[in-house]
Amino acid sequence: MAVETSLGMPSKSTFVVVNPETPIRSAGMALVAKQIRKSYVIGGERRNVLDGVDFFAASQECVFLSGPSGSGKSTLLSIMGCLLECDSGEVVIAGVRVDQLTVSERTRVRRDQIGFVFQRYQLIRGLSAEDNVAVPLTLQGVSLAEARERAGTLLKRVGLGLHRKQLPTAMSPGQCQRVALARAVITSPPLLLADEPTAALDGRSGAEVMELLKELSSSTRSATVVVTHDPRITKYADRVCEIENGSFK
Amino acid sequence: MLWNIAFRTLLADRGKLIAGLIGVIFSVVLVNIQGGLFLGLIGKASLLVDRSGADIWVGHRGMHNVDFPHAIPEQWMYRIRSIPGVKEVQPLRIYFSEMSLPGGDFEGVMVVGVSEGTRLGRAYEVVEGSPDALSCVDGVIVDQCDDDKLSFPAVGETREIGGKRVRVSAKCYGVLSFLVTPYVFTSYNRAVALADQDASMASYFLVSVDNGVSSEAVCQEIRRRLGEVTAVPASQYAAASVHFWMTRTGIGLSFGAATFLGLLVGLVMVAQTLYAMVLDRISEFATLKAIGSSEREIILLLVAQSSLVAGVGIGIGIVSTVVIRELFSSPRAAIQIPIGLYLASAALVFTICLAASALPYLRVRRVDPHSVLQG
Numbered sequence: 100m101a102v103e104t105s106l107g108m109p110s111k112s113t114f115v116v117v118n119p120e121t122p123i124r125s126a127g128m129a130l131v132a133k134q135i136r137k138s139y140v141i142g143g144e145r146r147n148v149l150d151g152v153d154f155f156a157a158s159q160e161c162v163f164l165s166g167p168s169g170s171g172k173s174t175l176l177s178i179m180g181c182l183l184e185c186d187s188g189e190v191v192i193a194g195v196r197v198d199q200l201t202v203s204e205r206t207r208v209r210r211d212q213i214g215f216v217f218q219r220y221q222l223i224r225g226l227s228a229e230d231n232v233a234v235p236l237t238l239q240g241v242s243l244a245e246a247r248e249r250a251g252t253l254l255k256r257v258g259l260g261l262h263r264k265q266l267p268t269a270m271s272p273g274q275c276q277r278v279a280l281a282r283a284v285i286t287s288p289p290l291l292l293a294d295e296p297t298a299a300l301d302g303r304s305g306a307e308v309m310e311l312l313k314e315l316s317s318s319t320r321s322a323t324v325v326v327t328h329d330p331r332i333t334k335y336a337d338r339v340c341e342i343e344n345g346s347f348k
Numbered sequence: 349m350l351w352n353i354a355f356r357t358l359l360a361d362r363g364k365l366i367a368g369l370i371g372v373i374f375s376v377v378l379v380n381i382q383g384g385l386f387l388g389l390i391g392k393a394s395l396l397v398d399r400s401g402a403d404i405w406v407g408h409r410g411m412h413n414v415d416f417p418h419a420i421p422e423q424w425m426y427r428i429r430s431i432p433g434v435k436e437v438q439p440l441r442i443y444f445s446e447m448s449l450p451g452g453d454f455e456g457v458m459v460v461g462v463s464e465g466t467r468l469g470r471a472y473e474v475v476e477g478s479p480d481a482l483s484c485v486d487g488v489i490v491d492q493c494d495d496d497k498l499s500f501p502a503v504g505e506t507r508e509i510g511g512k513r514v515r516v517s518a519k520c521y522g523v524l525s526f527l528v529t530p531y532v533f534t535s536y537n538r539a540v541a542l543a544d545q546d547a548s549m550a551s552y553f554l555v556s557v558d559n560g561v562s563s564e565a566v567c568q569e570i571r572r573r574l575g576e577v578t579a580v581p582a583s584q585y586a587a588a589s590v591h592f593w594m595t596r597t598g599i600g601l602s603f604g605a606a607t608f609l610g611l612l613v614g615l616v617m618v619a620q621t622l623y624a625m626v627l628d629r630i631s632e633f634a635t636l637k638a639i640g641s642s643e644r645e646i647i648l649l650l651v652a653q654s655s656l657v658a659g660v661g662i663g664i665g666i667v668s669t670v671v672i673r674e675l676f677s678s679p680r681a682a683i684q685i686p687i688g689l690y691l692a693s694a695a696l697v698f699t700i701c702l703a704a705s706a707l708p709y710l711r712v713r714r715v716d717p718h719s720v721l722q723g
Contacts, residue, residue, distance in 0.1 A: 173721050176721060177718045177721050180638075182638060182716075182717050182718040182720075182721065184720045201641060203643070206637070206640055206642050206643075207640070207642075209638065209639065209640045209717075210639065210640025210641075211640070215638055215639055215720075216722055217635070217638075217721070219631075221631060221634075221635040221638075221720055223357065223629075223632050223635070223636075224357070224360055224629070224632070225353070225356040225357035225358070225359065225360030225361070226352075226353065226357070227356075230352060230353075230356065234353070234636075234639065235639055235640065238639070238640050238641060238645070243352060248595070259478065264586075266360070278476050282639075294721050308501070
């Protein structure tokens with residue numbers, strides 16, 4: 100397990116590998132994952148993708164997960180995001196153990212506790228920016244009118260007040276990712292999970308998106324876990340955890 | 349919001365939306381026009397009965413089709429008249445004959461002899477010539493729709509039926525036989541004279557009953573008094589005539605099969621369109637699942653899209669059907685669409701569209717929300 104000793108230090112050189120037996124206290128943590136194991140059968144051979152990984156993220160903390168392709172970082176993100184089940188281990192989000200929940204219960208956790216930012220934005224093409232941002236609220240039962248109003252306010256805040264009625268196809272990649280950020284935080288979830296959020300953006304747009312991600316997660320007091328390969332944005336991390344061959348370095 | 353997503357994503361892909369709508373419109377128009385043509389055609393089988401103005405039809409025992417009567421003694425009419433509750437009884441004579449054409453040819457016709465001075469049995473309305481055409485000397489009435497078959501007889505023109513002279517004294521419109529044989533209306537006595545048959549025999553007796561009297565009760569009494577006859581309410585004989593052609597020709601099966609195939613084509617088009625739309629947006633469904641849409645909400649989304657395509661398509665389809673009916677319906681190819689057929693076709697196509705949404709759902713159900721993190 101890689102746990103950084105001094106929160107807020109942006110350099111990879113600051114993390115410390117602690118003893119795997121060290122218990123992680125979940126109190127005050129937005130996310131705690133303990134002894135996560137996951138394996139796949141590939142070509143008839145079972146391969147361990149995650150090998151007893153421990154991880155945590157505190158509220159308002161921004162943790163980067165980095166590592167080479169196939170190292171298991173996206174699998175870990177999926178397990179922490181209740182998108183994938185682990186073979187063994189525990190995942191606790193906002194004080195609730197989620198690894199043993201049913202499919203529909205995990206769906207509810209994703210709806211209420213987690214905001215997702217995807218590499219390719221994953222906006223719904225037929226919906227305006229405002230309606231895209233409003234989707235998570237309406238899934239929680241908020242009326243469309245109120246959801247739109249709140250989405251419009253948030254879009255103004257991310258600098259897209261004039262683009263609220265535009266379709267994603269009429270927006271730049273940077274603007275689309277800002278819409279995706281707004282969609283992720285509109286419900287003020289305790290946990291934000293971002294998968295390569297700057298991979299499809301140029302340097303300037305990537306920096307803007309990360310600035311915004313930090314600002315929004317700070318205002319919603321969310322913990323943020325970012326999977327990234329992008330060295331340009333390392334400075335935005337409170338902690339960087341490097342994963343390789345299914346375990347932290 | 350589900351409706352919003354369903355509506356806007358449909359609108360965002362207009363090409364596929366139009367393809368889906370065409371499928372629904374095609375199905376609705378096909379079902380209604382096929383059904384309307386069927387009803388229009390089969391309705392001819394009972395046209396003489398439907399328009400006879402009679403409450404009861406009396407004919408030989410076992411009568412099954414208005415165009416194929418068997419002779420019964422005309423004097424039985426008086427025994428029917430004596431039954432309490434009977435208001436009026438008139439004989440009707442129907443038989444096949446031939447009309448001469450100007451070039452020396454002959455055309456088969458069905459002579460219908462109706463009593464003068466009564467409305468019973470007069471299935472026609474005169475649209476050209478004298479309204480009192482039956483009282484003209486040698487007068488017969490032909491239908492304008494049969495003009496081409498009868499070499500365009502003019503009012504006043506003389507022809508021969510069964511070798512005897514007749515004069516076209518008027519024309520009616522839209523009284524066509526289920527058979528290809530034109531109806532020729534004339535007075536009962538002239539029909540007897542033209543037939544060169546036993547004058548004491550009739551084809552049917554048409555009965556009207558007094559207000560408040562049960563037709564069924566009078567029928568029972570007629571059957572009791574005249575053991576050799578069949579006496580049924582007009583609606584029942586109309587249904588029997590229709591049933592005769594339905595079962596003897598298999599026409600219902602033919603139309604039904606064609607309509608079913610049309611529905612199938614429409615169903616495939618709608619299902620294929622919805623499926624293609626889903627395939628195009630599979631990552632969006634994965635995203636919706638990832639951010640917390642439940643399986644139920646995904647199903648509702650697909651159902652909403654199907655309902656929208658179905659609702660709009662059915663609306664346009666029905667309007668198109670009405671236009672087609674107004675433009676192309678004629679007595680020869682009548683398109684009779686009762687309101688019940690519109691409603692039934694709408695319900696049927698709507699149900700099929702909902703069923704069609706099962707195909708894309710089977711694909712969406714397999715979408716793993718985890719896939720959004722796998723590019």
